[in-house]
Amino acid sequence: xxxxxxxxxMVKARKYIVLEKAITxxxxxxxxxxxxxxxxxxxxxxxxxAIAFYTFESEAKELSELSHWLxxxxxxxxxxxxxxxxxxxxxxxEKREK
Amino acid sequence: xxxxxxxxxxxxxxxxxxxxTCLETEGFKVVEAEDGHQxxxxxxxxxxxxxxxxxxxxxxxxxxxxxxxxKESSVPIVMLTNRGEEVDEAMCLAAGADDYITxxxxxxxxxxxxxxxxxxxxVAASPAQTTLTVNDLVLDTESREFHVGGKTVPLTxxxxxxxxxxxxxxxxxxxxEQVLEVIGSSAEFSSDHLLDTHAxxxxxxxxxxxxxxxxxxxxxxxxxxxxxxx
Numbered sequence: 143x144x145x146x147x148x149x150x151x152m153v154k155a156r157k158y159i160v161l162e163k164a165i166t167x168x169x170x171x172x173x174x175x176x177x178x179x180x181x182x183x184x185x186x187x188x189x190x191x192a193i194a195f196y197t198f199e200s201e202a203k204e205l206s207e208l209s210h211w212l213x214x215x216x217x218x219x220x221x222x223x224x225x226x227x228x229x230x231x232x233x234x235x236e237k238r239e240k
Numbered sequence: 241x242x243x244x245x246x247x248x249x250x251x252x253x254x255x256x257x258x259x260x261t262c263l264e265t266e267g268f269k270v271v272e273a274e275d276g277h278q279x280x281x282x283x284x285x286x287x288x289x290x291x292x293x294x295x296x297x298x299x300x301x302x303x304x305x306x307x308x309x310x311k312e313s314s315v316p317i318v319m320l321t322n323r324g325e326e327v328d329e330a331m332c333l334a335a336g337a338d339d340y341i342t343x344x345x346x347x348x349x350x351x352x353x354x355x356x357x358x359x360x361x362x363v364a365a366s367p368a369q370t371t372l373t374v375n376d377l378v379l380d381t382e383s384r385e386f387h388v389g390g391k392t393v394p395l396t397x398x399x400x401x402x403x404x405x406x407x408x409x410x411x412x413x414x415x416x417e418q419v420l421e422v423i424g425s426s427a428e429f430s431s432d433h434l435l436d437t438h439a440x441x442x443x444x445x446x447x448x449x450x451x452x453x454x455x456x457x458x459x460x461x462x463x464x465x466x467x468x469x470x
Contacts, residue, residue, distance in 0.1 A: 147265075148261055148264075148265045149258070149261050149262050149265055149347045152257070152258070152261045153258070156254065156257070160254045163254070187296060187322060188251065188252055188296070190322065191252060191255060191294075191296075191322050191343050191344075192252045192254045192255050194343055194344035195254070195255055195258040195343070195344045196254065196258070199344065202344070206322055
């Protein structure tokens with residue numbers, strides 16, 4: 143008899159919902175805000191932790207790296223921050239479309 | 241064992257759901273908290289058997305919550321950290337945690353870590369001997385108090401159990417695997433530095449209380465106590 147793994151079933155059912163939450167959270171950040179960098183670091187950290195549990199490990203790694211980079215280099219040029227922000231968003235969107 | 245209550249503290253609902261599903265699948269009961277304040281409330285009202293505590297839960301953070309719980313209880317605490325986070329074992333252990341897990345974690349490993357903590361708690365609940373004395377070190381296994389030259393030295397649960405093992409048979413060398421078993425970890429899932437960190441912190445605490453360094457490492461084997469007695 144085929145045994146159902148409840149964890150695998152739950153992950154399968156929710157993985158794209160969790161991915162969508164990460165995309166929405168990243169899209170909601172306003173570059174013009176004074177807290178943009180801090181919020182981006184926090185969102186990247188939290189969402190990286192979450193999507194890693196739902197099979198998106200390589201994307202989670204990218205988010206974690208972004209978060210670490212922002213913490214280590216708080217004075218990085220804003221253009222660079224925006225570029226990385228956009229890159230990771232595109233990466234997650236691509237994953238969603240697949 | 242599997243019906244034990246586990247408190248899961250994480251600010252992300254999807255991580256809590258994952259952990260809950262893993263644990264409930266194995267028969268555990270789960271209560272949740274999304275921040276530090278809620279964690280303390282739920283902890284005090286439900287008295288869980290193990291606490292799984294995420295580090296980044298806002299303010300108060302996981303370290304602060306860990307220290308707060310430790311003031312009230314010796315419940316096993318397993319910290320959750322993100323991969324690559326600049327948090328080392330020493331910081332988790334210093335806060336009073338018994339173990340830590342790097343996210344993401346597979347259901348199998350998660351359950352194993354929790355089961356190990358519970359198994360260990362069962363062992364700790366039935367001490368065979370009430371007082372162990374080596375030189376000026378006195379360990380009361382019933383009250384779980386530790387004294388150096390009459391001075392009380394607070395220990396974490398893991399430190400206490402590590403030291404208790406060594407004090408049961410001074411001069412005997414205990415292998416790393418034997419120590420890991422007693423402190424509720426496993427060689428398979430623990431890094432090489434875990435025990436060194438515990439041993440180091442014990443030496444510091446004993447020294448700060450005026451005691452001598454009696455905890456010795458035997459290269460490639462494990463640990464022993466240097467005693468002028470026994």
